[in-house]
Amino acid sequence: MRIAIVEDEAEQREQLRSYIQQYAGEIDQTFEVITFSNGVDLLKDYTPQYDIILLDIEMPGLNGMEAAECLRSMDSDVVLMFVTNMAQYAINGYAVGALDFVLKPVNYYTFTVRFARAIQRARQRKNGQILLTLPDCVRRLDTQQIYYVEVQNRMLHYHTELGEFVLRGTMQSAEKELSRYHFVRCNHWYLVNLSHVAEVRRDMVVVAGTELEISRRNRTAFLTALTEYVGGNG
Numbered sequence: 001m002r003i004a005i006v007e008d009e010a011e012q013r014e015q016l017r018s019y020i021q022q023y024a025g026e027i028d029q030t031f032e033v034i035t036f037s038n039g040v041d042l043l044k045d046y047t048p049q050y051d052i053i054l055l056d057i058e059m060p061g062l063n064g065m066e067a068a069e070c071l072r073s074m075d076s077d078v079v080l081m082f083v084t085n086m087a088q089y090a091i092n093g094y095a096v097g098a099l100d101f102v103l104k105p106v107n108y109y110t111f112t113v114r115f116a117r118a119i120q121r122a123r124q125r126k127n128g129q130i131l132l133t134l135p136d137c138v139r140r141l142d143t144q145q146i147y148y149v150e151v152q153n154r155m156l157h158y159h160t161e162l163g164e165f166v167l168r169g170t171m172q173s174a175e176k177e178l179s180r181y182h183f184v185r186c187n188h189w190y191l192v193n194l195s196h197v198a199e200v201r202r203d204m205v206v207v208a209g210t211e212l213e214i215s216r217r218n219r220t221a222f223l224t225a226l227t228e229y230v231g232g233n234g
Contacts, residue, residue: 006037
């Protein structure tokens with residue numbers, strides 16, 4: 001994972017970096033950490049390459065909130081965490097899809113709890129690939145290309161950007177394979193890719209221009225999952 005730290009105070013930057021490296025050792029993972037002293041340097045020639053960005057809110061010139069607004073116009077997937085000594089400013093972070101905030105002075109335990117949540121969200125954002133065993137071939141498919149999966153008469157219909165693919169299988173098997181990539185059931189027959197949800201209308205969800213019913217049984221879980229996904233997506 002690639003982590004960016006944007007903090008104008010050198011001591012604070014180093015503390016956050018050391019916290020990340022210490023936590024990486026505890027969970028036996030490797031993180032690449034890149035630091036910036038201001039938001040302007042981060043945004044210069046920016047490309048979506050980071051999994052998590054830690055943003056100080058109070059910085060000279062371009063503050064963290066302004067930097068986050070610019071970021072979201074270029075990168076809708078990166079997980080944002082604010083680091084600040086003023087909680088009232090951090091609350092505004094939800095408007096730019098910030099997942100969380102950490103108050104200064106930063107306590108290691110508190111930081112790791114928030115950071116672990118950010119790692120989990122970043123993993124959910126990553127796309128995966130699956131293999132579809134079709135009647136005439138085996139096809140590799142990027143999970144982001146899938147709009148939704150439909151089950152009919154023990155056959156799975158994968159509705160995708162490339163068209164519809166049909167193969168024998170169960171919804172349980174599809175759900176087990178795709179749940180880690182933010183796919184959630186809206187009813188017994190449909191498994192929806194939350195990244196392709198355009199609108200929710202009463203008991204219907206609009207996915208790639210198609211209306212799918214949200215069942216009473218699945219409504220709470222589906223809307224909760226969608227709210228959490230959008231909250232970290234911006």
